[in-house]
Amino acid sequence: MSSTMPFGTDLRAELGTPRRSCRLESSPRSRVWRAEVDGTPVVVKQLVDGPEADERYAREVTALRLAARSGPPVTPRLLGTDPAERVLVLELLEHQQPREDWLIDYATTLARLHATTGPADAGGALPAWSGPTERDTESFLHLATALGVEAPSAVRAELDGLLARLHRTPGHALLHGDPCPGNDLHTTHGVRFIDFEQASLGHGIVELAYLRIGFPTCWCSTAPPPALLDAAEAAYRTAWRDATGTDVDGDLTDACAGWLLRGDALVQRARRGATDHLAELPARDWTWGTATARQRLAHRLAVVDGLAADRDDLRHLGRLAAAVRRAMLTRWPTIRPLPAKRP
Incomplete structure (x- = not known):
């Protein structure tokens, strides 16, 4: 062209x-x-x-x-x-410097975006969202073994149950597919999302999870302060209720655990689909945008460890996540937390 x-x-x-x-x-x-x-x-x-x-x-x-x-x-x-x-x-909309509490406006607009579609839109021009697969779970378990961590026998059943729940969770929300800082325009009239090349229909909870799991498909992976994160998640739930008249359903812990398993969410889009990226981590690290792959994974492990602590059906996965993170920090003590602010 x-x-x-x-x-x-x-x-x-x-x-x-x-x-x-x-x-x-x-x-x-x-x-x-x-x-x-x-x-x-x-x-x-x-x-x-x-x-x-x-x-x-x-x-x-x-x-x-x-x-x-x-x-x-x-x-x-x-x-x-x-x-x-x-x-x-x-x-054309002019982008302005986001406010310190930008995540609240972002989450509010994300909920409104998700609420624009419903069951009647299923089967149309947009494909259904696809979650992690058995290949992803096997890759995660192999990574644990490579780092010297023995996975409890019960964790396989938990992972099978997780995949089943993610795949059968009904959802007809309009998912952006890559709702990253940079694909949001902060204007005088509110936030607007752009670049919908990966849009699909699914459950909004898988993109609400972006805030807590560290923006997994994004070059600018960040970990917002806990108070801002809580306020943004509450803003999403309020905006969804205002738009639909219903409460947000779906399981945020399951959604975050699903992102943990996806090695393709450690690299930019052009590199996804052909390589087991979790298998590469023991031998090498790489930088993508604001963080390295090991930084991203360590953050996701900590999130799943915390969220799964009170879940009978994910208890062993939470313990495995904690053990893998400890092994990573022991082997690579220079791993730093994700940045707290967007670039």
């Missing part, structure tokens, strides 16, 4: 002639421009050729149209599309 901003005849007929275009920084999977169309500032995004590019484009367009149901808005407005060129034209 050319580096020239794509704005074809149909878009010009619908929206007008673009002027003053300027290329913006973006991921390797897309090209993004800022421009003006008939005096209105817009963002033009084109998904580049690559694996699953058509699917990612379809997910983003579908998610933005579904999210447009929300009031107040939770995304920029989708102004136009060109499917042949995989182009979206979006309302």
